[in-house]
Amino acid sequence: xxxxxSSLSIPPEEIGAYVSESENPENRKGVRAxxxxxxxxxxxxxxCLVDTxxxxxxxxxxxxxxxxxxxxxxxxxxxxxxxxxxxxxxRLVEEVAEQVKHLIFVLNKADRxxxxxxxxxxxxxxxxxxxxxxxxxxxxxEVSASERLARDEPTRDWGALExxxxxxxxxxxADLVRAAEERGVERLGRMLLHALAERRDALVxxxxxxxxxxxxxxxxxxxxxxxxxxxxxLLGAEQGRLVSAFRGRQESFYPRARDQTLRDLSRRIQxxxxxxxxxxxxxxxxxxxxxxxxxxRWRREIEPAAEELYRRSMERFVTLANEFLERLASSGEPGMxxxxxxxxxxxxxxxxxxxxxxxxLQLTANALPWLLDLLRxxxxxxxxxTARVGRYLxxxxxxxxxxxxxxxxERAAKxxxxxxxxxxxxxxxxxxxxxxxxxxxRARRAEGEEAVRDELALLxxxxxxxxxxxxxxxxxxxx
Numbered sequence: 358x359x360x361x362x363s364s365l366s367i368p369p370e371e372i373g374a375y376v377s378e379s380e381n382p383e384n385r386k387g388v389r390a391x392x393x394x395x396x397x398x399x400x401x402x403x404x405c406l407v408d409t410x411x412x413x414x415x416x417x418x419x420x421x422x423x424x425x426x427x428x429x430x431x432x433x434x435x436x437x438x439x440x441x442x443x444x445x446x447x448r449l450v451e452e453v454a455e456q457v458k459h460l461i462f463v464l465n466k467a468d469r470x471x472x473x474x475x476x477x478x479x480x481x482x483x484x485x486x487x488x489x490x491x492x493x494x495x496x497x498x499e500v501s502a503s504e505r506l507a508r509d510e511p512t513r514d515w516g517a518l519e520x521x522x523x524x525x526x527x528x529x530x531a532d533l534v535r536a537a538e539e540r541g542v543e544r545l546g547r548m549l550l551h552a553l554a555e556r557r558d559a560l561v562x563x564x565x566x567x568x569x570x571x572x573x574x575x576x577x578x579x580x581x582x583x584x585x586x587x588x589x590x591l592l593g594a595e596q597g598r599l600v601s602a603f604r605g606r607q608e609s610f611y612p613r614a615r616d617q618t619l620r621d622l623s624r625r626i627q628x629x630x631x632x633x634x635x636x637x638x639x640x641x642x643x644x645x646x647x648x649x650x651x652x653x654r655w656r657r658e659i660e661p662a663a664e665e666l667y668r669r670s671m672e673r674f675v676t677l678a679n680e681f682l683e684r685l686a687s688s689g690e691p692g693m694x695x696x697x698x699x700x701x702x703x704x705x706x707x708x709x710x711x712x713x714x715x716x717x718l719q720l721t722a723n724a725l726p727w728l729l730d731l732l733r734x735x736x737x738x739x740x741x742x743t744a745r746v747g748r749y750l751x752x753x754x755x756x757x758x759x760x761x762x763x764x765x766x767e768r769a770a771k772x773x774x775x776x777x778x779x780x781x782x783x784x785x786x787x788x789x790x791x792x793x794x795x796x797x798x799r800a801r802r803a804e805g806e807e808a809v810r811d812e813l814a815l816l817x818x819x820x821x822x823x824x825x826x827x828x829x830x831x832x833x834x835x836x
Contacts, residue, residue: 369393399526406433431459431525436482437466447489448664448706454490461521462486462494467513468501475499546827550820555790557816559798560809567795574791578784581681592773595670599769602666603659607762610655611755618651622750623743633735640742641749645716648753652714656761663765664706671776678780706772712764714757717749 367375374380375388400406432453436446454460464482467475479497486494498514498521505515559567625643629636733741801812 399523431457431461433461433463433522435463435465437464447485447661450486451489454492459525460494461518461525462497463518464497464499465502467499468504546823549823552790552794553816553820553823555794556797557813557820559791559794560801560813560816564799564802567798571788571791571795575788578788581784582781589777592671592777596769596773599666599670600766603663603762603765603769606659606662607758610659611758614651614655614758615751615754618647618750618754619747621651622647622747626743626746627739629739633738636735636738636742640746644746644750644753648750648757649714651754652757652761655758656712659761659765663769667706667769667772671773675776682780682783706768710764710768712760714760715753717753717756 372391372393375386376391381388434446434450434453450460462482464475464479470478479499483494483497496514496517498518500513500515500518504512511519562570622644625647626640629639629643631639797812801808
């Protein structure tokens, strides 16, 4: 969607202007979705492929992707090759697995890894996934999308992946489409009945009464939002405890990892087989590698634990928020009966990671030690480098482990804000439907009595069709 338009038709070659960060930075064009129609035997049975944003997407991938989970019938889960599985990805796969039976797993960017690294990454992902999902996951197809495009022919496991997707479409496609249709009919039907009732009531009651009702409703929503302050205070206290927990874990990690990484650094520097003139650069590169390996291992360990801490800390807030929404919906206040009565339990962070590591290159720029290294015997040079680069590694480890903790703190804060916004959004939905109904009623009345009668007849017809559709669906489910 772009400002001022609900939809816009474009040729396929222009899609990049709307979906890429380089041509549409921070989604300034306000694109909500891109729908592409192509002739495909795979889609001819009624299936629709939806490419949701990645969890690290600058377009808010985490919220958009998780919001789509209830609408899934099958999932093609694409995980990265480096690292093979993040905490965000693991939590999302668990959510999806609870919703759908059919899962196909893909390890992309396989061309960026050595054979040993690729096998280790696939083994690690398969082990973690099968353990967390408590069921066999089938093969993980190792592919490279860029390699496939460049060669214009199937490579690696691409052929097996195509066969798996085609088999799913052939064997389960009809059932998946039918299940999706039933869910969509139920959800949209209930929403439509409420909107139709609001539009009908706004037409038949006196305009002044509708305006008073809307004003009362908006005051009620505003009061409810103010009452959200108590819940917000509770959530702030929970977030404070999360921050302390994340900081504490970082503080315990750093001294524990420091000695091991320094030993690893010393061993690797001593085993370097490069000319003396390159020893300095190679040693600093080794330090950066050791640092990244250590911090990545810790990040993989702490991310699932951190998400679990977040989930548990939000449980009480979600419980209280649901009690709050239920009280409002049952209060007898005008229009509040249509209020959404519950939030889904928090499954994990709603905000994507923005983590990036620093290499603190300014600490490697001193030329004097490098000149001394050239004059010393190689053994002395290696000893001096080990000490000097060890101090550099020490700083790297502390800085980057702190960045991991800071990233978790930031994600918890943003996730909290989005959770609060969801409650406020549920409140505003009620007033928005009533407001739109009043504006439409005012426009029809301005057109005259005949326009009002035609509108009422249309609403009655739509209500009857919707109720009939829902009733037919319910009877079909019972039989």
